[in-house]
Amino acid sequence: MPAAPVLLLDQIDSTNAEVRRRAEAGETGPLWIVARRQTGGRGRRGRAWESEAGNLFATLLTTTRKPPAEAAQVTFVAALAVADLLDQYAPPSLVTIKWPNDVLLAGDKASGVLVESGVHPSGGLWLAVGIGVNLVHAPTGTERPATALAHHLRGDIGAAPRVEAAAARLAEAFAVWQERWESLGFEPILDAWRARTPGLDGPAVARLGHETVKGRAEGVAADGALRLRLADGTLRLISAGDVFFGEAA
Numbered sequence: 001m002p003a004a005p006v007l008l009l010d011q012i013d014s015t016n017a018e019v020r021r022r023a024e025a026g027e028t029g030p031l032w033i034v035a036r037r038q039t040g041g042r043g044r045r046g047r048a049w050e051s052e053a054g055n056l057f058a059t060l061l062t063t064t065r066k067p068p069a070e071a072a073q074v075t076f077v078a079a080l081a082v083a084d085l086l087d088q089y090a091p092p093s094l095v096t097i098k099w100p101n102d103v104l105l106a107g108d109k110a111s112g113v114l115v116e117s118g119v120h121p122s123g124g125l126w127l128a129v130g131i132g133v134n135l136v137h138a139p140t141g142t143e144r145p146a147t148a149l150a151h152h153l154r155g156d157i158g159a160a161p162r163v164e165a166a167a168a169r170l171a172e173a174f175a176v177w178q179e180r181w182e183s184l185g186f187e188p189i190l191d192a193w194r195a196r197t198p199g200l201d202g203p204a205v206a207r208l209g210h211e212t213v214k215g216r217a218e219g220v221a222a223d224g225a226l227r228l229r230l231a232d233g234t235l236r237l238i239s240a241g242d243v244f245f246g247e248a249a
Contacts, residue, residue: 001179003171004030013040015059016130023126029061034167056133065124081174090152097196108147135160199245207242
């Protein structure tokens with residue numbers, strides 16, 4: 001599967017918002033919308049996403065005939081693509097994933113993924129696979145420590161990639177994982193994701209918006225949901241939420 005083309009814009013409110021507008025106007029993609037600067041970037045649960053120039057802000061517009069629950073698996077594809085991007089510049093031993101799709105460098109957050117979707121005018125679903133990567137700047141004052149790729153470069157790498165180079169490499173990596181997902185199903189995606197995701201067996205706290213639950217993580221289910229064993233022995237399957245693992249729990 002060839003990489004989707006990349007449209008690089010100097011400034012926009014939000015790459016996810018632009019993809020939504022294009023999808024609702026009938027565009028099907030695949031197309032990456034990349035911005036050098038965002039004026040209204042968003043993270044999960046409505047949080048602002050700091051958008052300093054030099055970092056990567058990218059959203060893939062694509063469409064699918066998969067049912068919504070299956071289409072949501074694209075978030076794991078996105079995390080693997082980001083990890084592959086970081087591998088090309090940082091020591092791979094530093095690159096890990098935190099459930100479900102935060103990519104970390106030396107344990108600190110370097111990337112976030114926000115997937116949005118809706119019914120496409122031509123049928124099926126449109127997907128906005130939003131990806132932010134801290135290439136040179138890391139936000140301060142965040143709930144969890146954040147970092148940037150520029151602070152973790154391999155010895156043979158002189159500088160973090162420019163936005164256009166990072167976008168091209170991300171698009172290439174995403175296409176590889178998307179092809180595997182489309183042709184082989186979710187299992188090999190989940191297997192590769194598990195190999196990069198420590199802390200899936202141990203203490204965990206999940207903030208679910210309306211409640212906070214504590215327990216012990218017992219890996220993930222076949223659909224990628226987190227298995228959380230509560231103190232009373234019941235098993236909760238967590239499909240979305242903010243989860244803290246290990247000592248942070």
